[in-house]
Structure formats: C-alpha cells, structure tokens
Amino acid sequence: MTIISKHIVFTVTNDLNYDQRMIRICNTLQTTGYRVTLIGRRNNCSLPLQLKAFQQKRLFVLFKKGPLFYIYYNIYLFIYLLFIKADCICAIDLDTIMPVYFAASFKGTKKTYDAHEYFSQLKEVVTRPHIYKMWHFIEKKFVPKFRHGYTVSKSIAAAFKKLYGVKYLTIRNMPLAIMQENNIISEKAIIYQGAVNEARGFEYLIPAMVNVNARLYICGDGNFEKQAKKLVIKYGLEKKVIFKGKFLPNELNNFTKSCYLGINLVEPLGLNQYYSLANKFFDYIQQQIPQVTMNFPEYSSINQEFEVAVLLSDLKPTSIAEGINRLLNNTVFYEKLRLNCTAAREEFNWQKEEKKLIKFYNELLSKN
Numbered sequence: 001m002t003i004i005s006k007h008i009v010f011t012v013t014n015d016l017n018y019d020q021r022m023i024r025i026c027n028t029l030q031t032t033g034y035r036v037t038l039i040g041r042r043n044n045c046s047l048p049l050q051l052k053a054f055q056q057k058r059l060f061v062l063f064k065k066g067p068l069f070y071i072y073y074n075i076y077l078f079i080y081l082l083f084i085k086a087d088c089i090c091a092i093d094l095d096t097i098m099p100v101y102f103a104a105s106f107k108g109t110k111k112t113y114d115a116h117e118y119f120s121q122l123k124e125v126v127t128r129p130h131i132y133k134m135w136h137f138i139e140k141k142f143v144p145k146f147r148h149g150y151t152v153s154k155s156i157a158a159a160f161k162k163l164y165g166v167k168y169l170t171i172r173n174m175p176l177a178i179m180q181e182n183n184i185i186s187e188k189a190i191i192y193q194g195a196v197n198e199a200r201g202f203e204y205l206i207p208a209m210v211n212v213n214a215r216l217y218i219c220g221d222g223n224f225e226k227q228a229k230k231l232v233i234k235y236g237l238e239k240k241v242i243f244k245g246k247f248l249p250n251e252l253n254n255f256t257k258s259c260y261l262g263i264n265l266v267e268p269l270g271l272n273q274y275y276s277l278a279n280k281f282f283d284y285i286q287q288q289i290p291q292v293t294m295n296f297p298e299y300s301s302i303n304q305e306f307e308v309a310v311l312l313s314d315l316k317p318t319s320i321a322e323g324i325n326r327l328l329n330n331t332v333f334y335e336k337l338r339l340n341c342t343a344a345r346e347e348f349n350w351q352k353e354e355k356k357l358i359k360f361y362n363e364l365l366s367k368n
Contacts, residue, residue, distance in 0.1 A: 006365045007035040009086040010114075011077060011096040013070075016040040016058060017050055020249050020279060021116065021173050022092065028354045029361060030054040039080070041073055050248065065223075074099050081107075087365055088112060094119040094135055097142045110364060113149035115168070118156045118272035123199030124223070126270040140164070148364055150357075153298050155275035171357050173279040175286045177349035178253070188214045188328055191259040191289075193252060194280050196222035196243075199273050201265030201315050206231040208320035209240055214328055217259065219244045219252060256283060261327045261334075262291035264299075267315060284308075286345045290337035292323040306344035308337055 008029055012022060022038055030036045030053045042058035049056050059076050063069040077096060081089060081103035088110040091100035097113065104111035119125070120136040143149075143164045150169035151157050157168045190212070196202065202224055209216055218228070218241065225243070232241045247255060256262070262284035266273040277298040284291045285308050293299050295311035303309050310323040327334050 005033070005035060006087040007037070007085060008088045008090065008361065008365075009037045009039060009081070009084060010090045010092060011081075011100055012038070012040045012092045013073060013095045014040050015042055015046040016056055017047060017248060018246055020175070023052065023249065024174075024176065024350050024354070025114075025357060026052070026054040028350075028357060032358050032361075034361065037084070037086075039077065070095060078103055088361070090114055091146070093117055094138050094142075097138065097146070101142055101145060111146060111148075112364065113143065113146035113168075115143075115149065115151035115156060115160070117152075118159065118270075118275055121270040121272035121275075123267060123270045123273060124197070148360075150360060153275055153277040155277075155297055156272075159271065159275065169356060169360055171360075172277055172348075172353055173282060174348055174350040174353040175253075175279070175283050177345065177351050178286060185258060185260055188260040189258070190214055190216045190261055190263060190324065191219060191256055192216065192263040192280075193219040193247075193256060193283065194264075194278065196220050196225040196228055198224050199267040199269060200224065201267055201320075202228045202231065204315040204317050205263065205265055205320055206237065206241060207235055208317035208324070209237055210235055211318075211321040212240075212324050212328070214240075214260070214324070216241045216263070217244050217255075218242065219247055219255065221246050253283075253287065256289065257287040259289060261324070262289050263324075264291055264293040264309075265312070265315060265320070266294050266296065268294075268296070281309075282348050285341045285348055288338055288341045288345065290327055290334060290341060292320065292327065302344075302348075306340045306347070308341050308344050310337075 016038060026036045026038050036054035037057060038054060039057045041061045043061055043064055061069060061073050063072055078099035081099060086109055089100050089104050090112040091097040092114050093116050100111055120139045125132050125135050150171045152173055154170050157170050160166050160168050232238060264278055264280050266276050268274050274296055291309045293309045295313045303311055310326055312319050312323055
C-alpha cells in the first residue's frame with residue numbers, strides 16, 4: 001500500500017534537465033503518491049529547469065568540475081540537507097554519498113543508495129592511481145553503511161554483495177514504453193546518444209567511420225568531446241561525423257527514431273564498463289533500431305533472449321566498421337533485428353521496471 005505524503009529526496013551532481021533515469025524515477029514515485037524532491041547543481045551554463053511533476057532544486061556551484069567542485073558541492077549539499085524535512089534521502093553514486101550519509105545520520109532519517117555506476121571502477125578513476133585510491137576508500141567506507149539500495153545491473157549488484165555485504169535490488173535503465181508506427185527514416189544514419197566521455201570507444205569508432213558509408217550523429221557532450229573532435233579533423237571526417245550536442249529527453253527520442261542504427265561502445269577497462277547496462281541500449285530497442293554494442297555479460301544475456309544487436313568482442317576500428325556495415329548492407333539481417341526490437345520493447349520498458357522501484361520504497365517507508 002502506498003505511503004501517502006512521505007517525502008523522498010534524491011541527490012545528484014548534474015543540472016537535472018538531462019538525467020533521464022532520475023526523471024523517470026521521480027515521476028514514478030510522485031505519481032504513486034510520494035512527495036519527491038530532486039536536488040542537483042546549477043552553474044552559469046545551465047539552462048532553465050524543465051517543468052516537472054516533482055520538486056526540483058539546484059544548488060549554485062561556481063566550479064564546473066575537479067576537486068573544488070566536489071568539495072564545494074558536498075559541503076553545500078550537506079548543509080542544505082540538514083534543513084530539509086525528508087522521510088528518506090537517496091544518494092545517487094559516490095559523489096553524493098557522504099553528505100547524504102552524514103545528514104541522514106545526524107537527523108535520524110532513512111537513507112538509500114542508487115548506484116548508476118560502479119563508480120570506483122570507472123575508466124577515468126582506475127587509470128589514475130590517486131583518484132582511484134580516494135574513490136575506492138569512499139566506496140569501501142560508505143557503501144556498507146547503506147543497507148538499502150539498488151543499482152542498474154545484476155553484475156554490479158553481485159559485486160557489491162561480494163565486496164560489501166549489501167544485497168541491492170537491480171532496477172535497470174528502461175525507457176518509457178512508446179506506441180508508434182514504423183519509423184520514417186530519411187537516411188541510413190548512425191546515432192550515438194549519451195555522454196561523450198572516456199571509455200566510450202570514440203578513439204576507435206571515429207577511425208572506423210573512414211570505412212563506413214553513412215553519417216554518424218553524436219548526441220551528447222562530455223569530458224572526451226574535444227579529443228573526439230580532433231580525431232574527426234585528423235581523419236577528415238567533418239562531413240561524416242556530426243556533433244549535435246545535448247538534447248532534452250523528448251527531443252532525443254524524436255531524433256533517435258529517425259536514425260537507422262545505434263552505437264553503444266564501451267572499453268573493457270574497469271569493471272564499471274564490463275558490467276554496464278546503459279540507458280542507450282534500451283533506448284535503441286524502444287525506438288526499434290538495431291545497434292552495435294559490446295559482447296559483455298549484460299548485453300550478451302539480453303541478446304541471447306532477443307537478438308537486437310551486433311556484439312563486438314573487441315574495439316578494433318576494423319571490427320566496428322564490419323559490425324556497422326553488416327547492418328547497413330544486409331537488409332534481411334537488419335529487418336530480423338528490427339523486428340526483434342519490436343518484440344523486445346514489450347518486455348524492456350519502464351512501465352514494467354518501475355514496479356520494483358515502487359515496491360522497494362513502499363516496503364522501506366512502511367517500516368518504523
């Protein structure tokens with residue numbers, strides 16, 4: 001039974017407008033009968049907030065990244081949480097776990113942890129020894145203190161149970177189910193949607209495009225964007241690889257469904273990448289477009305049930321180009337995968353996945 005009027009506060013470090021997972025989670029719980037507040041950050045580049053059914057609060061932070069950002073934001077968030085009345089506070093990833101832990105402990109408030117990432121195993125963390133030491137210490141110190149939580153894949157949940165003794169639920173990054181007729185595709189365009197970050201395979205994808213007769217649209221931004229643009233210039237692909245920037249969720253859905261196939265590449269460096277189950281994997285399925293992705297445990301398991309993707313065992317540019325060209329040139333194979341996407345989207349959607357989230361919070365907040 002829904003606990004009416006209980007207040008749940010979620011904390012992230014982004015500016016809220018583009019966080020599709022949190023928008024879905026907050027909408028679900030608000031619609032269920034909870035009062036929901038999502039807290040993030042704002043800086044000089046942030047666009048105005050999009051109107052939502054739940055409350056949103058952005059804390060202004062002068063710094064955009066680096067140690068000063070994390071120090072400032074964590075202190076600011078901790079102070080803010082001390083003065084907000086909540087029945088439960090949820091930390092999203094390690095970068096908000098400390099202020100949530102200390103604020104919830106001081107106030108005697110219930111707390112949960114939502115691991116969008118296996119944070120200490122991100123490529124940009126594991127490849128920098130001092131950074132890894134810090135985040136691994138925070139993870140080892142604080143994750144065991146959050147007995148209630150959930151994450152995005154069974155593999156990450158299993159790792160947390162083995163290392164930290166916590167039994168976390170798996171709530172995957174499913175998009176909302178959509179009912180639509182067949183997509184109208186004007187060209188055989190390739191789409192990459194999501195963060196343009198390290199470990200997303202751009203060092204290999206961009207040179208692979210030399211041997212692909214189609215345009216690649218990159219929809220997003222991130223810490224590898226400058227390097228990616230330099231690679232495009234290096235390989236003379238300015239007319240073939242197009243950087244579209246960030247889209248709001250509804251705009252991104254409309255653009256994705258006009259494309260022919262999707263890209264979801266991940267480097268096998270760091271367990272976070274190897275255990276990943278990205279939003280875009282399910283977004284492509286929901287929009288009925290086959291994709292090229294990795295032969296990693298989570299993707300392989302789903303692909304055995306519904307063949308929706310070409311799986312790559314390595315990130316060589318030649319392998320990527322072969323996978324893309326197989327979808328571009330083999331119409332029979334492409335149509336087979338597209339029809340499989342149509343069937344799979346009935347199974348992999350937020351309307352089904354959200355039931356686990358509702359049950360989780362109903363049970364947690366019904367306890368004294």
